[in-house]
Amino acid sequence: MILHGAVGPYVHGLNEDQDPLLAEMYDHADEEKIPVVEPPTGRMLEVLCRVTRAHRAVEVGTAIGVSTLRLARGGAHVTSFEVDELRHEAAVGYLSRAGLADRVDLRLQGADEGLASLEPPFDLAFIDGPKQGYASHIEAAIALLRPGGLLVVDNVLMSGTVATGIPAGPWNRENIERGRLLNEQLVANKRLLAAITPIGDGLAIAARL
Template identity: 40%
Template sequence: MSDSTGDRDVWSRVDRYLETALLPEDPALAQALARNADEGLPPIDVSPAQGRFLHLLARIAGARRILEIGTLGGYSTIQLARALPTDGVVVTCEYSPDHAAVARANLEQAGLAERVEIRVGPALETLPTLTGPFDLVFVDADKQNNAAYLDHAIRLGRPGTVIVVDNVVRGGRLLTGGDPQVEGSRRMFAALQREERVEATALQTVGAKGYDGFLLARVR
């Protein structure tokens, strides 16, 4: 399992090359990352290329209603909200009131506040109160609850709903487990072996965020 300093340097430089080639300068996203840093949020947002990937998935799916589990400072929320039609909505769940306040400021700055509903509190308490269907679900929260989040995502979906679960490889530690976050993803994959409501795959990724991967599923 290679994740050396040299590898990460190459991965980061390739990410910068791809961002320069494919992604225009985006003041709203840059300001969101700056505000997140100023407010002391952990730098665990998706990368710019990953954010654009989510945006394109939402557009390809023709999403009008998106569910996000794990808001942080709203960086990925901005990418998802931009993919919606003017009457679309992102419902995003965030445990921390402080993080939610930062996300609200970032969404206001990006001109997207009216398209986003932030639900503050433990997601496992919020999700049972929501009504679907959602067209796309992005899960990027506490990994130990990934299996439960996936179950809620399926319940709140419809045939054709796209589900993305981030950070499921954890530098290869998925193979061995050993910490609660990795064990959460292992429980999710074990559940998927028996799950008939979705078809799914997972891809490993490398880049500025290191070595990880994501689950991609579609509700049958």
């Protein structure tokens, strides 16, 4: 949560869902310290899918499927990559219980290889995998998106550390430098029209030009 004072918890609370399955998934993530999208980010993913009428979405970093579920509920068919077998299996179970098994293609595969195996066009790409892989995953995603498609990238503000320059939590100096460079490259990218927003842990939302 990066918004200061009372604003962060207020926004967080308003965007929380009363959905029991999502609540169970968040409890699971908390217990096992698995990083997943914050509720405002999840809602925004669903909104973005709806407004763009995204049919085909691709995701890097399934974890246990919180964001995958949001994208699928937003109406997209989601291809999602994860390398951790236990997380992948948990996601398969949750998406099946959500009645969305036929809307997702959950692959136990590294994103570099996985993205290279896909055929364009995709309507939306969500990047939320390993931070050291962001630059190459974003490049691969841009190549898969149709003109007018959306690129969405999570954790671009890294708990605010990219602004303060002070390491905190999982974000060390190397992460901060990489994050700052990535944000500058996103807004300068001639193939994108990108906005860096303070949703969740910082969400970049970009139209593929």
